[in-house]
Amino acid sequence: MEFVPGPAVHRVLCADCGTPIVPNSANLCVACLRNTVDITEGIPKQASISYCRNCERHLAPPAQWVIARPESQELLAICLKKLKGLSKVRLTEAHFIWTEPHSKRLRVSLTIQKEVLTNTILEQIFEIEYLVQYGQCPDCTKLAAKNTWKALVQVRQKVPHKRTFLYLEQLILKHGAQKDTISVKEVKDGLDFYYSQRSHALKMVEFLGSVVPIRTKSSERLLSTDTHTSTANYKFTYSVEIVPICKDDLVCIPLKQARQMGNINPLTICTRVGNSLHVIDPNTLQSSEITSPVYWRTPFDSLAGISELKEFTVLDVEPMHGAGAVKGKWVLADAQVALSGAFKSTGTYEDDGMMDYETSASANQIFHTRTHLGAILQPGDSVMGYFLSHTNFNSEEFTKLPQDRIPDIILVKKAYPNRRKKTKTRNWKLRSIGKEAGEEGETGGGRGVIGRMGGRDQKKVEQDYELFLRDLEEDPEMRSAVNLYKAEQAMKTGKEGSGLAGGKSRKKAQFAMEVDSGGDAQMGEGEGMEQDESGPVEAAAGGEETDDDVEEEPDFPEVKLDELLDHFDELTLGDDVHEEE
Template sequence: MDMDMASSGMFVPPQTLGTVLCCICGVPMEPNPANMCARCLRSRVDITEGLPRHAAIVHCPECSSWLQPPRSWLRAELESPAPSPSACAASTNPYLASCALVHGEFVWTEPHSKRIHVKLRVQREALHGAILEQSHLVEFTVQDRLCESCSRAQASPDQWVAAVQLRQHVPHRRTFFFLEQLILRHGAAARAVRIKETSSGVDFFFGHRSHAMKFVEFVSGVVPVRRRSDKQLVSHDTKSNNYNYKYTFSVEICPICREDLICLPPKVSNSLGNLGPLVICAKVSNSILLVDPETLRTAFLDADEYWRTPFGALLSSRQLVEFIVLDVKEKTPEVTVSGSRYCLARVEVARMSDFGQNDTTFDIKTHLGHLLKEGDVVLGYDLYSANSNDVEMDKYKGFELPYAILIKKSYEEKRQRKHGKQRKWRLKRMQMEVDDGARGRGSEEKRNNEYEEFLRELEENPTGMLDQMTIYKNKDHRPSETASMLSGDDDLPLDELISKLELSDDEEGEEDEDMAQ
């Protein structure tokens, strides 16, 4: 109707809100149920009456968690957005149940004063239905007390409820180094009361069965595993019908690793569309990516399919041999599979050990045609002189092995130029105890060498791995005055990733202690 009147040209007077005088000071104001202005209302009514100005909050110094009555613990750092100040105050003060919390913020205090100041804005009905908002400062006194899991661990490290035994039956620990970074990034082992490294894997101990089950589910989602569980009766009370068990979860990781050469069993090859039989493991996640280096056919093998017909690797990365590329020809268009590029090409190579000694060369197909050029050094498997006693290989009658299969390009020359140069990045490590069976000078030296090889692998082939890790800035790195003028001589394209990430002093101390063990 107003629109019709405005369109017809009639004058529409503006609507004004009437004002009344405050019954106390006579100031014009908008009407409210109390007929008093905000200043007079605050002077006569205090909505924060009954709200405590001092309270206590319980903090666990071991795991940095805070008690939310009656028994729940919430893990958060000081002045972190979770939990919010309002939620923290509401959970520790039952008096705030009668008020509406509008906003809350931390007020700076000395970090070592054991005091936390939280400024709250609360709303409450004042007089005759009038709503009043007012700020209220609460001082929390931090009281240190161990939570149930930490107190159990402090009393006796063996007081665990559930243990996860993570194993992989391979002669190296590359998978555990990669899995360690995934666990740290997602905080999967944050509730572990103890972590122990053994000669064949890692053991994780938890204070609750649900925490162990959640960790097993995480591991099952990132690597192909098979698992089994068992429980042992510790004690029981026949009168109250209470039973206490210790649970053990055995998790076995698939022994197939990236860059392994595999001879597929005939049953598996037929199920994958007659793939292979010689294939390369290109990627391992919750499934295994298999690539035929002579046809570029690919297939994904999940954990259930693998454990129905398990098989091992024909040759592993420890048996790689250096070849030199003499000629590259007959390239095909590039294809992309799971974020990795491949190009089929025919190349002529010779073993580095034979180069200059004899004229033995091999004309082979490779899936690395987009990376190789004449004079490059490449790592591959020498099948010409290898003695393979694989049972699955004997099942293929009349199958002729290729002379060699190339796996990856070698960056040994660039590595030698960087010898002695500090990396400008670093990785965080888990704080683990070392089992007596894994101690010893030889074991420690082997573990350090394998970790250095893992870091080199990140430098040489960062695609597909860095997006799953958290890279930190190395504060000890000092750029060289005589920087190399060669292009591509940087450690890693990580400037954007590590620019704002640094390990704290406590984390660095834990890492140094872990490496020392």
């Protein structure tokens, strides 16, 4: 085998240092070539990146805030975009060099290549140091600045109570619809929700439309415009009006609309309010559903609310049998009732000592009526109803009704007066949408978003809140739609507070409401607010019977422990929580 030598490699001396090298166009070695030509020229060795500590986002060129974890590919891409001259070279490798987490410095190692002479490619490794500058992104700036918002949702209901908004607050908390809200403000007939983005406001409007019957209107206001880029800045406002009819209200449907709804009796009771109204005729158990478009086409108001309910005593109940006598949980029955406290030996006198003959004429009268509560009423029970015999309504639709079709009494719901006379602590509590302290015009305490205006309406809000709590206790279907939480601390406080009266007898039938540290007015013993069952407080009659002598109703719908949650799942706008006794 013949040996063939390889081609001889000719070498030349470096023009600067004299080192033998392979010939190239510059006749310079790599070291001398790097000293002569700097391929990193034009690439800054120091730079800065912006970081928002509130939302933990970095500013990516040109003006986009993105989430990037430390030493992640996203953060490395943001760092490389900050280098202006990097497009003139070829990047082969880039990685982070470890630095202290709190040093506010980021070090990145780069390996680049560039052709410096003909067929001569030079590679170089160098480091770049980034200074992390803390700042605020535009979204966090709007959150930090007061009265700065992009969209507003105005929720209104023209009714004289706050029970609807108390229930709506619990629905918002259960479904987490408040997470994008930057501020909530109470106004005369409702609430205002402020948002930093228009999409968040539209999401809230969509949620409200799914839980209550509403109609909406939208408007926008131009703040600024740029003629060069054809862009404009707007503020959006969405007006949401809730149907002014609530649960247990007496409703007189317009005759034409009643005929279109299956020829139902116009005089009905509202049994449930969801995204539509559910009404029932207590005489026939015929029910119907009124959707929002149907209602707003021919709107009407309720004849009477729960503040006008009277307490009656059931003398006899006879459930009816046959087709149509039972519909769901409702059972048709004929009942004999009398006003609560009827058949007393003493007459009813006014303050001046004269007898009230108009009241005493019906005090001992027995009324026959037909009711839909035949499944829960027993002789001797107390029941709340509308007394139509001596009531005048300013309604044209009610005037058109034949007099023979108007009953003397319409029973609405069962009452538990003995239970209300006992100062018993509730074993559950509710969350509340928190508030930002120090807002202009606030005089109320720590009640939360409802009842913050204070003033003359503060006592009325306390009464509405107690009625709302009673509705939750007495209506399992309504209670299942909200979250109830265990109140172990409230129970302990109630037990300790029972011995602070200095040995005095607890004989005044009042409720004691414990509020959080904001300083709401407490309504306890001795205020003497004498009302019927529709009010939150009942004064003891004569003070001769103590709470221990009163027998509780055995069928009172207690809130079971398996319906209560242990703790709060997430934070709201604040940490305010309703606590009740």
